[in-house]
Amino acid sequence: MKETRICVIGLGYVGLPLARLFSTKYPTVGFDMSQSRVDALMSGHDATLEVADDLLQDAIKNHGFKCTCKLEDIKDCNFYVVAVPTPVDNDNNPDLTPLVGASTTVGKVIGKGDVVVYESTVYPGVTEDECIPVVEKVSGLKMNVDFYGGYSPERINPGDKLHTVEHIKKVTSGSTPEIGKYINEVYSSVITAGTHLAPTIKVAEAAKVIENSQRDINIAFVNELSKIFNKMGIDTLDVLEAAGTKWNFLPFRPGLVGGHCIGVDPYYLAQCAKRYGYNPEIILAGRRMNDGMGEYVATETIKLMLKKGIQVLNSDILILGFTFKENCPDVRNTKVIDIYKALKEYNLNITVYDPWANPAIVKHEYGIEVVNELPKQKFDACIAAVAHKKFEGLDILSLLKEHHVVYDVKCTLDRKMVDGRL
Secondary structure (H helix, E strand, C coil), rough: CCCEEEECCCCCCCHHHHHHHHHHHCCCEEEECHHHHHHHHHHHCCCCCCCCCCHHHHHHHHHCCCCCCCCCCHCCCCCCEEEECCCECCCCCCCHHHHHHHHHHHHHHHCCCCCCECCCCCCCHHHHHHHHHHHHHHCCCCCCCCCEECCCCCCCCCCCCCHHHHHHHHHCCHHHHHHHHHHHHHHCCCCCEEEECCCCCHHHHHHHHHHHHHHHHHHHHHHHHHHHHHHCCCCHHHHHHHCCCCCCCCCCCCCCCCCCCCCCCHHHHHHHHHHHHCCHHHHHHHHHHHHHHHHHHHHHHHHHHCCCCCCCCCEEEEEECCCCCCCCCCCCCCCCCHHHHHHHHHCCEEECCCCCCHHHHHHHHCCCEEEEECCCCEEEEEECCCCCHCCCCCHHHHHHEEEEEEEEEECCCHHHHHCCCE
C-alpha cells in the first residue's frame, strides 16, 4: 500500500491531539474551517490547552505538521480522519450538520484507494448511511470500490493530562476486513495503549455511544439518591463512602452532567432506538434526572437562604466555576448555565467567577458575563459548581456576608462551612 498521508478534519479537542500524534509517524495535515483557529495553531498555541505549546511547536518544526483552511493543501492526503462535533439541537435531536459538512469536504478531495475514518460520536448506522453517501455523491466514487471507510470513536477526556490520546485504548473498524486491519495498523502505530479491532463499523459506533450512556445512567442513579437522602437528612457522600467498602460497588458521585459526550450521547442512542420502533425508558429517564440537576441546585440554595432569613430578592450570589468540568476551558454544554438561569428567575445579582473560561466565548455562546478575577464585594450565597484546582485555598468565607449560604456541588469543601451539597 502507498505511503500513508494523513489529514485530520476538525482541529478541536479531539482532532488536534490526534493530528499532533499522527504527525510524529506520518506526514500529517490538520484542516479546519476557522482561519483564526488555524492561524493560532500555526503560531504554536492551542487555546483549548489540550496540546502543550512545546509539543505543538515541535510537531510543526520537526515533523512538518501543518494546519490549513485550504482544500488544495489536503488533496495529496490519502487517509482522512473526520473529528468534528456532533451536538444535539434545542429538542435534543442529533444534529449531523457538522458531519455532513465534513463529509462534503472529504468528497471534494478523496481519490481512488483512499480511506476516510470517522471519529465523531454517532449512533449505529450514521457512518455508512448518512456520511458515506455524501462522500460518494460529491466525489462520484463508490465505497469499497473506489475508496474505503472506517470508524474509530474518539476517547478524549478534556483537561486530563494523564489519559492523553496515546494512552487510551482505541476501538477501530473498517468497511472491509482488509481495510479494518489497515486502519487498525495505522492507529496502533501511534496508540501506545493498544487498539481493539471491532468486526463492523456499526459495532464500533454502538460501543462508543453506550460508553457514555452507561456513565450517564449511573450518575443519574446517584443524583436521585442524593435527592432522597437530602430529604432524609442523610449525607450522600457518607453513604457512598460506606457502600464503597464493598469490592464491586461502582464509585459514582452525584453532580452536574454536561460536556460534549455524557450529556449528549444518550440522545443519539435514544434517537436510534426510536427509529427501530423501540421507546427507550431507562436512557431517557437518566437524561431527565441529570438535565434537572442545575435547577435543583438553584432551588436548594434558595431554600437554604430562606431558612436562614436571608432576603432573596436582589441578593448577591457568587457561582464558582462555569466550565463543564474542572481544570479545562471547555464550556460546551455546561450545566452551570442551568443554575444561573434558575437563579435569575428570583431577580438575583449573580456573579460567575471562572479563571479558566473565556469570557468572550461564554458571552457568545450563552449571553452571560463571566469574570476571570474576583470582584471586591461581599455575597449572600456562594455555589461551588466546578472543582478547579485554582479554587483550592480560596478563602470563600472572606467573600461572604455575616449571614450567608454555601452550597457545594462537587463535595470538595470543608463540610463545616457548607450549608448544603449534593
